[in-house]
Amino acid sequence: MELPRFFATLRGCNMYREYTQKTADLLREVTGLDDVMITDGGEHADLASTVSFALAKIQKKNPAKIAGEIVAAISAKPEAKGIEVSAKGPYINFIFGGDYVADSVRAARSPDYGTLPSRKEKVVIEHTSANPNGPLHVGHIRNTIIGDTLVRAFRKAGYPVESLYYLNDMGRQIAIVAWGVKNLHYDHIPGEKGDEYIVRHYVEANKIAKERPEIEPEFDVLMEKIEAGDPETVKLFHDSVEICADGIKETLASMNVIHDQFVRETIFLRDGSMQEVLDRIAKLPMAHHEGQMMYLDLSEEGFSNKYVLRRSNGTSVYAARDLAFHLWKNNRCDRSIDVLGADHKLIGAQLQTTLKLINERPPEIVNFEFVSLPEGSMTTRGGVFITADALVAETKKRAMEEVTLRRPELGETEREKIASAVAIGAVRYDIVKVSAEKSTVFDWKEALDFERQSAPYIQYAHARACSILLKAKAEGGYFECYEYSDPYELALAKHIAQFPYVVEKVVSELRPHLLASYVRDLADLFNTFYRFAPVLKAEGKVRDARLTLVDACRNTLFQALGVLGIEALESM
RNA sequence: GGACAUGUAGCCAAGCCAGGAUAUGGCAUCAGCCUCCUAAGCUGAAUAUCUAGGGUUCGAAUCCCUACAUGUCCGCCA
Numbered sequence: 001m002e003l004p005r006f007f008a009t010l011r012g013c014n015m016y017r018e019y020t021q022k023t024a025d026l027l028r029e030v031t032g033l034d035d036v037m038i039t040d041g042g043e044h045a046d047l048a049s050t051v052s053f054a055l056a057k058i059q060k061k062n063p064a065k066i067a068g069e070i071v072a073a074i075s076a077k078p079e080a081k082g083i084e085v086s087a088k089g090p091y092i093n094f095i096f097g098g099d100y101v102a103d104s105v106r107a108a109r110s111p112d113y114g115t116l117p118s119r120k121e122k123v124v125i126e127h128t129s130a131n132p133n134g135p136l137h138v139g140h141i142r143n144t145i146i147g148d149t150l151v152r153a154f155r156k157a158g159y160p161v162e163s164l165y166y167l168n169d170m171g172r173q174i175a176i177v178a179w180g181v182k183n184l185h186y187d188h189i190p191g192e193k194g195d196e197y198i199v200r201h202y203v204e205a206n207k208i209a210k211e212r213p214e215i216e217p218e219f220d221v222l223m224e225k226i227e228a229g230d231p232e233t234v235k236l237f238h239d240s241v242e243i244c245a246d247g248i249k250e251t252l253a254s255m256n257v258i259h260d261q262f263v264r265e266t267i268f269l270r271d272g273s274m275q276e277v278l279d280r281i282a283k284l285p286m287a288h289h290e291g292q293m294m295y296l297d298l299s300e301e302g303f304s305n306k307y308v309l310r311r312s313n314g315t316s317v318y319a320a321r322d323l324a325f326h327l328w329k330n331n332r333c334d335r336s337i338d339v340l341g342a343d344h345k346l347i348g349a350q351l352q353t354t355l356k357l358i359n360e361r362p363p364e365i366v367n368f369e370f371v372s373l374p375e376g377s378m379t380t381r382g383g384v385f386i387t388a389d390a391l392v393a394e395t396k397k398r399a400m401e402e403v404t405l406r407r408p409e410l411g412e413t414e415r416e417k418i419a420s421a422v423a424i425g426a427v428r429y430d431i432v433k434v435s436a437e438k439s440t441v442f443d444w445k446e447a448l449d450f451e452r453q454s455a456p457y458i459q460y461a462h463a464r465a466c467s468i469l470l471k472a473k474a475e476g477g478y479f480e481c482y483e484y485s486d487p488y489e490l491a492l493a494k495h496i497a498q499f500p501y502v503v504e505k506v507v508s509e510l511r512p513h514l515l516a517s518y519v520r521d522l523a524d525l526f527n528t529f530y531r532f533a534p535v536l537k538a539e540g541k542v543r544d545a546r547l548t549l550v551d552a553c554r555n556t557l558f559q560a561l562g563v564l565g566i567e568a569l570e571s572m
Numbered sequence: 573g574g575a576c577a578u579g580u581a582g583c584c585a586a587g588c589c590a591g592g593a594u595a596u597g598g599c600a601u602c603a604g605c606c607u608c609c610u611a612a613g614c615u616g617a618a619u620a621u622c623u624a625g626g627g628u629u630c631g632a633a634u635c636c637c638u639a640c641a642u643g644u645c646c647g648c649c650a
Contacts, residue, residue: 035590037590037591037592039590039591039592042593043593044593048592048593050591050592050593050631053592053630053631056630057630063630088593089593090592090593091592091593131650168650171649171650172649172650173649173650174650290648293648295648302575303575303646304574304575304646305645305646305647306647306648308647308648309648310648311648312648313648315648317648317649317650318649318650319650322650341644342576342577342643342644342645343644343645343650344645344650345575345576345577345644345645346575346576346644346645346646347645347650349575349576367576367577369577369578369643369644370643370644372643377643377644402612403612406610406611406612407610422612433585433586434584434585434586435585435586437577437578438577438578438585439577439578439642439643439644440584440585441584443583443584445599446584446599449598449599450612451598451599451612451613452597452598452599452612452613453584453585453597453598453599454598454612456612457612457613459612460610460612460613461612461613463610463612464609464610464613467609467610468609468610471609472609509589513586517586517587517597520597520598521597524597527613527614528614530609530613530614531613531614531615532614534608534609535609536609537608537609550609571610572610572612
């Protein structure tokens with residue numbers, strides 16, 4: 001029984017998925033096959049099936065003839081109402097009808113469009129987790145943007161999510177920072193952020209260590225002291241890390257990224273959980289000891305190197321604390337996801353393998369390849385990097401020039417507000433649009449491009465939609481209407497209909513760039529519609545239907561930009 | 573030497589995991605469109621041996637093998 005419209009909840013409305021499922025069911029019934037070879041219909045249809053090729057082989061008949069028979073069989077079924085089925089040669093095409101379009105557009109106007117039904121499984125996503133030895137650079141923020149977009153996508157998909165930053169507060173690199181803070185006595189430069197202050201110590205300490213290797217043992221001493229909990233050293237490390245982390249948090253906040261929690265590594269040393277997990281691992285047959293040193297021989301699992309979990313001087317290593325951290329995370333979630341750079345692939349796989357060996361749930365790992373500069377890879381130690389702050393600042397500057405050019409009548413505060421949203425959007429979009437497995441070379445020209453495949457382009461489409469709706473309101477409003485026939489209307493409406501499905505896909509495949517592609521296509525379709533299908537100048541039902549569609553598109557752009565962490569401007 | 577990833581027009585990407593209809597966008601280039609809902613826009617043109625070579629298949633950018641190129645890793649760093 002169909003519920004009256006006003007009782008139906010729109011949350012979880014996913015017309016594209018429903019119709020796709022219905023189509024697949026129909027094909028299964030008619031063909032008796034499990035896999036009915038559904039693909040995107042491209043320009044021909046909403047969906048297409050190539051199942052007749054497979055049947056042609058079995059039945060030894062012409063695939064085109066089979067396609068014709070399938071079309072006839074499906075069309076005869078009452079369940080096929082609302083789906084136009086046709087054959088073109090061997091291809092079976094499915095075009096969703098007016099009800100589909102109307103229901104989709106109606107759903108798309110809901111303030112929770114794209115939000116999927118609530119789930120109980122708690123998700124913990126760890127991302128960024130850069131060492132607090134200096135500012136985040138453009139390599140780090142690929143991790144940040146992928147991670148934060150996933151966090152937002154999972155929330156949109158109905159999951160309770162906690163985002164974590166794992167803060168290394170006791171490793172060798174932090175010992176070098178601590179040594180610098182203890183020995184160099186740099187003054188704060190006015191206006192300098194904590195991460196900038198700390199990195200000067202880190203770079204200089206590394207330089208000194210290179211020139212005078214005899215100071216290296218001093219780092220070791222610091223590491224032994226922090227391991228032992230020497231109060232003065234604990235304070236030195238803690239404060240140095242805190243100063244840097246504060247700066248990192250500012251950078252993250254400037255890009256609309258907030259972590260629910262920063263978790264310090266030392267916790268797992270102090271509370272004994274690291275020792276606990278090491279004791280369990282020590283019982284594994286592949287565990288080996290040489291003095292105090294412990295390592296795992298994972299060659300049976302395809303790893304050729306030693307997986308060292310304790311040093312010969314008895315101090316712990318990152319890998320060991322990371323194992324304890326992952327057990328801690330497992331305790332507070334049903335799904336644990338790590339975003340890790342290509343340099344962590346091996347250690348990530350070793351961690352997964354080790355957790356499996358002790359019968360613990362391994363994390364799901366999202367790997368992304370490196371971002372390098374035209375002149376080579378970035379290194380914090382060598383001081384060769386473009387900081388996220390510099391990128392944001394430069395992009396803001398460019399955006400401000402652009403806004404001032406286009407909207408000279410606006411006051412400075414207003415222009416700055418727009419420029420800031422444009423800049424953050426441009427930075428986030430430029431990074432998230434490329435699939436994670438591609439290594440990239442940072443390119444200023446592309447980062448500062450505000451046309452076409454960029455956030456400003458999408459924000460602009462949103463602002464245009466808002467502007468039309470505002471004018472319509474001033475002209476006395478409009479009536480909801482969901483009757484569409486114009487190809488530009490239909491193309492836009494049908495793309496709008498796919499949004500919930502895309503959200504679902506992003507979280508099931510852990511590929512945030514799909515959303516970037518989706519929303520860019522949406523803006524493309526809207527701009528084409530805008531050009532060829534006049535809205536305010538149309539009359540009667542056409543005008544109403546188009547305004548309703550503009551509102552649906554406006555909301556879909558708004559929702560999608562929200563998942564991307566990009567502000568949807570109403571005017572720009 | 574081994575492992576993982578990538579290789580699509582002058583440049584940057586999508587498509588590849590789940591093989592099918594003339595390989596999709598953008599930048600740059602060229603030609604057009606603002607008395608018309610914001611030109612951060614739209615339209616059109618030109619540009620591709622989908623790294624190479626084999627294989628599987630009725631059908632391969634997509635799957636398999638080999639080679640080459642690039643990136644990353646193979647540390648008692650993280």
